[in-house]
Amino acid sequence: MGAPARVIFAQVRDSPLSVDECLAAVLLPDVGGIALFVGSVRNHDDDRPVTDLAYEAHPRSVAEIERVAAEVAAAEPVRAIAVTHRVGHLQVGELAVVVAVGAAHRAEAFAACRRLIDDIKAQVPIWKHQIFEDGSTEWVGAC
Incomplete structure (x- = not known):
């Protein structure tokens, strides 16, 4: 099986x-x-046109994304994890989050990648402020 899984990096930047x-x-x-998940800024939310958005992070977001990645690495049969989440102002089409999971086999990589992005969205304190075409805005819970 080899060495235990490693979190190569877990970043908020x-x-x-x-x-x-x-x-x-x-x-x-x-x-x-290797399973990859890439989240990008889309031009709509439901039926509302989005022009851009901003991600804001709690000061503990780095520690929390590291914790979540370490938990997945310890619990899943994977070899390596790398994850980055963007903060700041983003335009439609820009990357918001990238998750990569390497495992011996694809099934394990896919399962751990899905768990990792779901856990990040549920547990890491990063919030999305969407700006709509009509000038209205909306905050979206933890991402």
């Missing part, structure tokens, strides 16, 4: 995200399957 950076981080010799 205000600079553009890179799928390639996360992919490269989990591309280890004992990894046979």
Whole structure:
């Protein structure tokens, strides 16, 4: 089975995200399957046109994303995890979150990737402030 799973990095940052950076981080010799989740800013929420948004993070968000990633790494049969979440002002099409999970096999990678993004959205204190085409705004709970 090899060494225990490692969280290569779990970050919250205000600079553009890179799928390639996360992919490269989990591309280890004992990894046979990699699952990626890439969340981007879409141009709508339900039937309302979105022009842009801002993510704001609690000061504990870095510690919390690290904790969540470590919990998934400890609980799932994976080899490596890399995750970054963006904060600040983002335009439609920009990347908001990138999750990469490397495992020996694809099924384990997919399951852990799904768990990781779901746990991040439920537990990490990052909030989305959406700006709509009509000028109205809306805060969305933890992302």
